[in-house]
Amino acid sequence: xxxxxxxxxxxxxxxxxxxxxxxxxxxxxxxxxxxxxxxxxxxxxxxxxxxxxxxxxxxxxxxxxxxxxxxxxxxxxxxxxxxxxxxxxxxxxxxxxxxxxxxxxxxxxxxxxxxxxxxxxxxxxxxxxxxxxxxxx
Amino acid sequence: xxxxxxxxxxxxxxxxxxxxxxxxxxxxxxxxxxxxxxxxxxxxxxxxxxxxxxxxxxxxxxxxxxxxxxxxxxxxxxxxxxxxxxxxxxxxxxxxxxxxxxxxxxxxxxxxxxxxxxxxxxxxxxxxxxxxxxxxxxxxxxxxxxxxxxxxxxxxxxxxxxxxxxxxxxxxxxxxxxxxxxxxxxxxxxxxxxxxxxxxxxxxxxxxxxxxxxxxxxxxxxxxxxxxxxxxxxxxxxxxxxxxxxxxxxxxxxxxxxxxxxxxxxxxxxxxxxxxxxxxxxxxxxxxxxxxxxxxxxxxxxxxxxxxxxxxxxxxxxxxxxxxxxxxxxxxxxxxxxxxxxxxxxxxxxxxxxxxxxxxxxxxxxxxxxxxxxxxxxxxxxxxxxxxxxxxxxxxxxxxxxxxxxxxxxxxxxxxxxxxxxxxxxxxxxxxxxxxx
Ligand SMILES: [Zn+2]
Numbered sequence: 165x166x167x168x169x170x171x172x173x174x175x176x177x178x179x180x181x182x183x184x185x186x187x188x189x190x191x192x193x194x195x196x197x198x199x200x201x202x203x204x205x206x207x208x209x210x211x212x213x214x215x216x217x218x219x220x221x222x223x224x225x226x227x228x229x230x231x232x233x234x235x236x237x238x239x240x241x242x243x244x245x246x247x248x249x250x251x252x253x254x255x256x257x258x259x260x261x262x263x264x265x266x267x268x269x270x271x272x273x274x275x276x277x278x279x280x281x282x283x284x285x286x287x288x289x290x291x292x293x294x295x296x297x298x299x300x301x
Numbered sequence: 302x303x304x305x306x307x308x309x310x311x312x313x314x315x316x317x318x319x320x321x322x323x324x325x326x327x328x329x330x331x332x333x334x335x336x337x338x339x340x341x342x343x344x345x346x347x348x349x350x351x352x353x354x355x356x357x358x359x360x361x362x363x364x365x366x367x368x369x370x371x372x373x374x375x376x377x378x379x380x381x382x383x384x385x386x387x388x389x390x391x392x393x394x395x396x397x398x399x400x401x402x403x404x405x406x407x408x409x410x411x412x413x414x415x416x417x418x419x420x421x422x423x424x425x426x427x428x429x430x431x432x433x434x435x436x437x438x439x440x441x442x443x444x445x446x447x448x449x450x451x452x453x454x455x456x457x458x459x460x461x462x463x464x465x466x467x468x469x470x471x472x473x474x475x476x477x478x479x480x481x482x483x484x485x486x487x488x489x490x491x492x493x494x495x496x497x498x499x500x501x502x503x504x505x506x507x508x509x510x511x512x513x514x515x516x517x518x519x520x521x522x523x524x525x526x527x528x529x530x531x532x533x534x535x536x537x538x539x540x541x542x543x544x545x546x547x548x549x550x551x552x553x554x555x556x557x558x559x560x561x562x563x564x565x566x567x568x569x570x571x572x573x574x575x576x577x578x579x580x581x582x583x584x585x586x587x588x589x590x591x592x593x594x595x596x597x598x599x600x601x602x603x604x605x606x607x608x609x610x611x612x613x614x615x616x617x618x619x620x621x622x623x624x625x626x627x628x629x630x631x632x633x634x635x636x637x638x639x640x641x642x643x644x645x646x647x648x649x650x651x652x653x654x655x656x657x658x659x660x661x662x663x664x665x666x667x668x669x670x671x672x673x674x675x676x677x678x679x680x681x682x683x684x685x686x687x688x689x690x691x692x693x694x695x696x697x698x699x700x701x702x703x704x705x706x707x708x709x710x711x712x713x714x715x716x717x718x719x720x721x722x723x724x725x726x727x728x729x730x731x732x733x734x735x736x737x738x
Contacts (some may be wrong), residue, residue, distance in 0.1 A: 171687035173680070173717050208689055227718040229680065233687040264690075275687075 165233040166279045167296050168216035172209045173229040181209060184228060188213065191222040196299060197267025210265070212237065212273055214300050235273040236283055237294040242270045250291055257285040304527035304617045307423040307455060308416065311564050312619050313698020316612060319620065324358055324599070326592035331355050331364070334598040340375055341600065343568050346454035360599065361567065361590060362578050369605040372402045372542060383407050383596050391487055393441045394541035401441070402541055404597040411450070414544045415592060417562045421550030422562065424617070425510060425535040427481055429456030432507075436484035437515060443545020445515050448483050451547060457481070464488070467495045478507040482532070485515040486522050487723050489662075493530045503530045511535065514546055517627075519645065522654025522659045538624065542602055543589055545732040548626060554616035558623035561610075565592055569601070569623065570610055573631045584609045586631055587624065605631045635731065637665065638672045639710050644731055647676060650706040654677070654699060656684030657668060660721040668732040676703060679721045 174180045181200060187196060194214040200207065213219040216232065225232040240246040254274070256259060259282050264274045271294060276282045286293060306312055314322070332352040336342040344365045345351065354360060370552045371380070377400075388405040393402060395669070406414065410417040427433075433452045433662065439445040452459055460477055462470060464484075470492055471477060482489060489511055496503060511526060511534045537550035538559040548566055549559030561568055566589050570579045587604045591597075606627040615623060625641040629643040636642070644663060651657050662677040676700055686692055692715060 169687070171685075172687045173715075175693075175717060175720060208687060210687070224682070227719055229682055229685045231685050231687055297618065 165236075165283055165293055165295050167212060167237040167299060168275065169235045169271065169275070170213055170216050170219050171231050171233055171234045172211070172223060173218065173231075174207050174209050182231065183226075184209065184223065187222055187226045187228065188219055191215075191218060193222070194218045197265060197271065197273060199263065199265040210263075210273075212267055212299065216296070219248045229261065233275070234279050235275045236279060236286065237267070237271060237273055237299075238286065239292040239294050240270040247272070250286070250289075251294075252275075253285060253289050254282060254292065257282070259285065304554075304619075305423050305426050306427060306618075307420040307598075308374060312420060312621060314564075314620055316620060318334070320358065321502060322564055323489065323567055323592060325331060326448055326564070327358065327590070328352065328355050328363065330590070330592050330594070333595070335384060338377055338380055338598070340371070341598075357504075358567065359578075361569065364601050366576065366588065366601045366603050367599055368605075369402055369542070372404075373400060376400050376405045378405075380597055380599075382598055391441075392443045392445075392446070392541060392545060395441075395735075402653070404542060404544070405594045406544070409595045410544070410597075413565060414547055415450040415454045417452040417544070417547030417565055418447055420562065421537050421547055422451055422457075422512065424511070424550050424552040424619075425533065426553055427452070427455065427457065427510060427512075431481050431510070432458040432460065432477060432479040433481040433483060434460045434465055434470065434477070434479035434508075435462055436470055436482060436488055439495055441516070443539070443541050444483075447545040447547060448514075451582040452481075459516040463733060467492055468499075470498050471499065471501060474508055481510045482505050482508055483512045483514075486511075486513040486526065486534070486536070487516065487542065488512055488620055489513065489526050489530065489534075490522065491723050493526060497529070503532075506531070507530050512537070514539070517645070519652065519659060519694070521648060524652070525659060536626075538627065543591060543599055544594070548589065549584045551626075552615060552617040552619060555623055557626055557711070558611075558625055559626065560613075560615070560619050560621045563621045565593055566590065568610060570608070571603075573605075573607070581612065582609060587627075607631060613621060615669075633731070635663075635665065635674075636735070637674045637707075639711050641706070642674070642707050642709060642732055646706050647703065650703050651699075653676065654702055656681050656695065657699065658718070658721075660723065661723055661730065663731045665732070667736060672711060672735065674707075675714060677714045677716050677721060679716045680718055682718045684717075 197212040199210040263274045266272045323684045333353045387407045390406045392404040392460050393401040437445040489722045511532045513536045518536040526534050539546040539548040551559050569583040569588040579585040587606045587608050589602050590600045608627050610622050610624045612622045620652040627644045634641050658679040660679045664675045666673050696713050704710045
């Protein structure tokens with residue numbers, strides 16, 4: 165059920181993110197969400213893509229240092245309190261969110277150490293998990 | 302493993318015979334320089350010396366040193382000992398500042414040079430049956446023509462492709478079934494990577510030996526190319542001022558040393574600070590004198606290379622002295638917070654860390670008042686992780702390893718794979734931005 169995230173190791177230099185995005189655009193890959201934070205000199209930029217495997221291949225072929233990770237993807241009803249509710253479920257289960265970011269629409273990506281265990285926790289709640297197949301639109 | 306010789310008689314002569322030959326040639330070379338080069342005559346006279354004062358090999362220590370600066374001061378023809386009409390070729394080394402160093406060769410010098418190169422190439426098992434692909438640029442640099450004529454003298458087929466155009470090189474290896482590659486080590490690695498990307502199976506390739514030069518070749522880089530290209534990687538010792546390649550080369554029995562062509566070059570090891578000769582086996586600066594050079598005789602040339610020399614017999618059967626591969630130069634030593642650091646130490650430390658390539662850059666600055674050394678280290682693709690924490694842990698691991706070797710704590714920046722520029726000439730790996738106080 166988890167979604168494949170593509171992480172790209174990128175030096176924090178002007179134009180680097182742009183070059184990554186150019187590669188994705190050229191291959192007709194759609195970016196549904198990304199996380200680029202001020203992580204110092206060696207940045208890791210994370211992407212949720214409609215075609216992650218193709219994205220990984222084209223990025224690597226273009227010489228970028230890209231790798232694959234799993235994240236959980238949840239669709240939230242667009243109303244107050246929903247984000248708090250989902251993250252509250254995870255917190256109540258004693259699970260630490262390593263990082264999380266929002267995608268387009270009201271989707272959020274969540275990375276935790278144990279994807280399967282967290283998925284199980286969320287499944288017991290009225291929470292809409294999104295699969296990779298749902299990412300193509 | 303049998304040894305392959307180009308000139309077995311001289312290469313296996315007894316030590317006594319070599320010493321006797323050296324003394325005879327030294328006397329002639331000193332007289333040749335004194336009689337024909339006003340600069341040498343003036344330096345001898347300042348010391349009250351004449352060529353007749355050279356009675357033993359040890360007497361060479363009475364002569365003045367020469368160095369790059371002397372060649373600059375006398376540029377271009379001040380040290381030339383023959384009429385210019387007899388000079389057939391000029392070579393020069395790229396000066397980073399100002400004028401280059403230039404030396405000339407007459408026919409006699411070119412013959413000796415190609416002989417020395419032929420010996421050196423034969424030392425690593427190359428024979429007339431080999432097909433040699435030249436990826437050095439021809440031109441003023443001694444490497445291209447030096448190796449070209451040496452290999453030709455040995456009887457090899459040469460493909461004089463020159464530098465650049467990697468895809469054409471790959472095609473030539475495939476089509477002409479070349480067996481020996483002459484290039485800089487970083488260009489060989491580049492060729493290897495491009496080949497891999499094009500689906501070349503290096504295991505099945507005809508290439509079997511790499512003759513590297515033009516820039517330092519670290520053991521780590523050699524190992525990497527050997528593993529990936531499946532060739533024997535060799536390098537040799539030479540410098541433009543003394544003719545370029547052919548001063549010394551490694552044999553297959555003693556890969557960490559270079560046999561010096563002792564019938565052509567007289568070596569000394571000196572203390573780089575005092576200039577005093579050091580006993581055999583000590584580490585010090587290599588000083589070389591030509592023994593049979595007509596156009597540009599060089600006496601007591603300070604190489605600034607640090608090495609140790611042994612005359613112990615070598616398993617290959619050669620009797621000529623062996624110098625340890627040069628891993629440091631007196632003039633590329635960096636002083637960081639009072640500690641001596643050689644860039645080669647960084648290379649050595651990186652070569653044993655999993656997950657990094659042999660490519661790096663060093664930047665020195667003192668913006669904060671204190672010396673700061675930043676080492677940019679290139680990651681291998683498999684070392685990339687999604688976790689910032691993990692990357693940071695890895696960075697600390699690299700810092701620790703460098704600190705253990707350098708005794709100075711550097712700042713380490715991790716650079717993405719292929720993020721550090723490959724240099725195909727002399728590597729420009731150190732940038733000193735420190736403001737001089
Ligand atoms: Zn040997």
